[in-house]
Amino acid sequence: MQADTPTTLRPGLRPRLIVVMGVSGTGKTTFATALHEALGWPWQDADPLHSAASRAKMAAGIALDDQDRAGWLTRCHDWLARQAARGEGGILACSALKRRYRDRLGLGLPAPWQPIIIHLCASPAQLAERLTQRTNHFMPASLLPSQLATLEPPQPDELAWSFDATAPVQATLTHVLARLAALPDTGQAGSQPTPQQDMAAWDIITPAP
Numbered sequence: 479m480q481a482d483t484p485t486t487l488r489p490g491l492r493p494r495l496i497v498v499m500g501v502s503g504t505g506k507t508t509f510a511t512a513l514h515e516a517l518g519w520p521w522q523d524a525d526p527l528h529s530a531a532s533r534a535k536m537a538a539g540i541a542l543d544d545q546d547r548a549g550w551l552t553r554c555h556d557w558l559a560r561q562a563a564r565g566e567g568g569i570l571a572c573s574a575l576k577r578r579y580r581d582r583l584g585l586g587l588p589a590p591w592q593p594i595i596i597h598l599c600a601s602p603a604q605l606a607e608r609l610t611q612r613t614n615h616f617m618p619a620s621l622l623p624s625q626l627a628t629l630e631p632p633q634p635d636e637l638a639w640s641f642d643a644t645a646p647v648q649a650t651l652t653h654v655l656a657r658l659a660a661l662p663d664t665g666q667a668g669s670q671p672t673p674q675q676d677m678a679a680w681d682i683i684t685p686a687p
């Protein structure tokens with residue numbers, strides 16, 4: 479989609495790393511693409527970074543475990559690290575279901591490049607409906623319960639914003655761009671944005687359409 483983003487927001491935004499997280503079907507790919515189109519920062523879907531064996535496992539309806547995800551998280555981390563080293567910023571659409579997975583993604587990155595987490599949330603019923611309708615994807619709807627059971631939502635000390643994944647993409651995009659513009663500049667080494675900014679970790683933002 480082509481995002482209708484006020485161009486005035488872009489010059490003030492220094493490149494950052496963003497991880498769009500959530501269980502299958504929350505709209506990570508959709509939203510990461512929209513962010514990429516609005517900001518111009520490169521984006522990467524984490525799905526192709528899974529091993530062929532992991533993709534086959536999920537396609538067969540078997541949930542991944544920590545061991546399956548270890549190499550994948552390393553590849554996701556390495557993509558983020560590369561984008562930081564290039565100074566380009568980057569947007570990663572990655573389920574990042576557990577706290578330690580998200581910590582792995584940011585491991586060793588300098589403070590100004592610690593990823594901002596955008597967590598997309600929806601009810602199990604809404605997600606089940608979406609996944610049942612999505613036909614061109616290896617991930618079966620039958621894995622939704624295990625995804626939800628594995629999910630550890632962001633905690634207060636994480637730099638994370640949670641959004642209602644059923645809000646229109648454009649509304650969430652506008653909200654996220656405004657939040658990014660309001661972040662303190664963390665260009666100097668040692669300074670870091672405040673986790674959660676002005677909200678509790680469990681607050682879910684529902685942007686007005």
Ligand SMILES: Nc1ncnc2c1ncn2[C@@H]1O[C@H](COP(=O)(O)OP(=O)(O)O)[C@@H](O)[C@H]1O
Nearest residue numbers: 502503504505506507508608643644645646647
């Ligand atoms: N904000 C939204 N409102 C309605 N449908 C959406 C929204 N975001 C994504 N979708 C739809 O939900 C389905 C899953 O989206 P997708 O981006 O593939 O999710 P994920 O990458 O998290 O699995 C797709 O059919 C997509 O078009």
Ligand SMILES: O=C(O)[C@H](O)[C@@H](O)[C@H](O)[C@H](O)COP(=O)(O)O
Nearest residue numbers: 501502503525542547573617625
């Ligand atoms: O760690 C996992 O179990 C996977 O990353 C999983 O969370 C992800 O959902 C699938 O890769 C399907 O991809 P979509 O999230 O795009 O449906």
